[in-house]
Amino acid sequence: MREAVTTARRIVVKIGSSSLTTADGGLDAGRVDALADVLAAAARAGREVVLVSSGAIAAGLAPLGIPRRPRDLATQQAAASVGQGLLIGRYAAAFARHGLTVGQVLLTADDVTRRAHYRNAYRTLRKLLDLGAVPIVNENDTVATDEIRFGDNDRLAALVAALVDADLLVLLSDVDALYTGDPRKPGASRVDEVRAEADLAGVAVGGAGRAGVGTGGMVTKVEAARIATGFGIPVVLTSAPNAADALAGEPVGTLFHRMSHRPTARLFWLAHATSPRGRLHLDPGAVQAVVARRKSLLPAGITAVDGVFTAGDPVDLVDTSGAPVARGLVNYDAVELPALLGRSTGDLAAELGPGYEREVVHRDDLVLL
Ligand SMILES: Nc1ncnc2c1ncn2[C@@H]1O[C@H](COP(=O)(O)OP(=O)(O)O)[C@@H](O)[C@H]1O
Numbered sequence: 001m002r003e004a005v006t007t008a009r010r011i012v013v014k015i016g017s018s019s020l021t022t023a024d025g026g027l028d029a030g031r032v033d034a035l036a037d038v039l040a041a042a043a044r045a046g047r048e049v050v051l052v053s054s055g056a057i058a059a060g061l062a063p064l065g066i067p068r069r070p071r072d073l074a075t076q077q078a079a080a081s082v083g084q085g086l087l088i089g090r091y092a093a094a095f096a097r098h099g100l101t102v103g104q105v106l107l108t109a110d111d112v113t114r115r116a117h118y119r120n121a122y123r124t125l126r127k128l129l130d131l132g133a134v135p136i137v138n139e140n141d142t143v144a145t146d147e148i149r150f151g152d153n154d155r156l157a158a159l160v161a162a163l164v165d166a167d168l169l170v171l172l173s174d175v176d177a178l179y180t181g182d183p184r185k186p187g188a189s190r191v192d193e194v195r196a197e198a199d200l201a202g203v204a205v206g207g208a209g210r211a212g213v214g215t216g217g218m219v220t221k222v223e224a225a226r227i228a229t230g231f232g233i234p235v236v237l238t239s240a241p242n243a244a245d246a247l248a249g250e251p252v253g254t255l256f257h258r259m260s261h262r263p264t265a266r267l268f269w270l271a272h273a274t275s276p277r278g279r280l281h282l283d284p285g286a287v288q289a290v291v292a293r294r295k296s297l298l299p300a301g302i303t304a305v306d307g308v309f310t311a312g313d314p315v316d317l318v319d320t321s322g323a324p325v326a327r328g329l330v331n332y333d334a335v336e337l338p339a340l341l342g343r344s345t346g347d348l349a350a351e352l353g354p355g356y357e358r359e360v361v362h363r364d365d366l367v368l369l
């Protein structure tokens with residue numbers, strides 16, 4: 001038995017499109033019912049369950065006569081508009097068989113990245129749970145444009161798990177575990193447990209399984225597992241038919257253990273749920289100071305600035321090859337910085353006043369990537 005699972009009280013379960021649709025692309029009522037049965041049993045046992053369900057786009061294709069998942073955003077949005085209604089209707093009927101009410105929660109990236117918004121989203125989810133309803137979350141695909149889109153629900157599920165402070169995240173897919181390589185090819189073996197990043201060293205993660213149904217494949221699931229475990233939330237990755245065993249703590253699928261050091265909530269959101277407004281290019285000494293010695297970033301170590309931002313915005317700190325090494329909240333507007341680059345804070349303060357002694361990014365507002 002997995003203790004991290006059996007003791008979990010608040011659980012976020014994410015199910016992918018490939019586990020909810022039939023081979024010809026329609027919504028599979030039998031599979032929706034089967035999932036509702038498992039989650040209703042967990043709720044009856046006193047657990048709080050939040051379901052993150054994909055499937056809106058897939059469910060909308062057949063009714064609109066569209067043969068396969070469209071590439072263009074407008075058709076995806078139209079399919080999601082039709083499919084989300086069908087999906088939630090199907091869930092409502094499935095949970096009603098157990099006397100449970102469902103509540104639909106459609107989120108955009110903005111809703112969980114901006115502080116004022118994610119407090120709102122949290123309040124709604126918390127209230128639904130207090131009222132004994134099962135929140136069913138999806139991305140608000142019909143209004144989400146490319147810039148504000150999560151695109152994959154694995155990451156959305158990890159952020160929702162952090163948002164509601166879940167004890168466990170269960171990712172249900174059409175594959176029963178993480179494998180060392182693409183399970184459709186010979187030679188791949190199952191990974192039972194992941195305790196540290198090193199356990200993923202030999203693992204080749206690939207794209208989506210059934211063409212035209214799922215989206216992110218294993219890449220987004222492993223990334224979601226990193227986000228959740230980094231927030232102290234263990235993750236079980238398995239297939240939908242294993243859901244009951246997974247929730248019971250049976251050794252099915254892959255268990256990603258929680259990482260011991262939980263970052264502060266503020267830095268977690270900074271790392272995973274903000275979009276940088278600009279980039280500060282660091283010289284090698286500044287990279288060393290920020291990454292290895294966890295120092296604040298001073299103007300002297302910055303060689304160039306890109307982007308349009310104002311003080312308080314998130315920016316990425318990039319090394320000489322342009323790779324991001326950290327994200328932080330900047331203390332200056334973009335237009336102020338060019339005149340300060342490469343100069344010591346002492347000189348700047350003497351010349352421009354004590355206000356210019358401040359760090360460009362304070363170490364308390366910095367998170368390594
Ligand atoms: N290392 C791996 N281990 C397991 N599955 C993998 C791996 N690499 C690629 N995959 C593929 O990822 C698929 C699951 O992703 P996806 O189709 O996006 O599912 P979902 O709709 O559940 O999000 C599996 O069917 C599998 O073929």
Ligand SMILES: N[C@@H](CCC(=O)OP(=O)(O)O)C(=O)O
Binds near residue numbers: 016
């Ligand atoms: N929001 C989209 C889901 C996108 C998505 O992540 O799909 P999947 O990879 O099947 O979990 C939908 O409902 O169709």
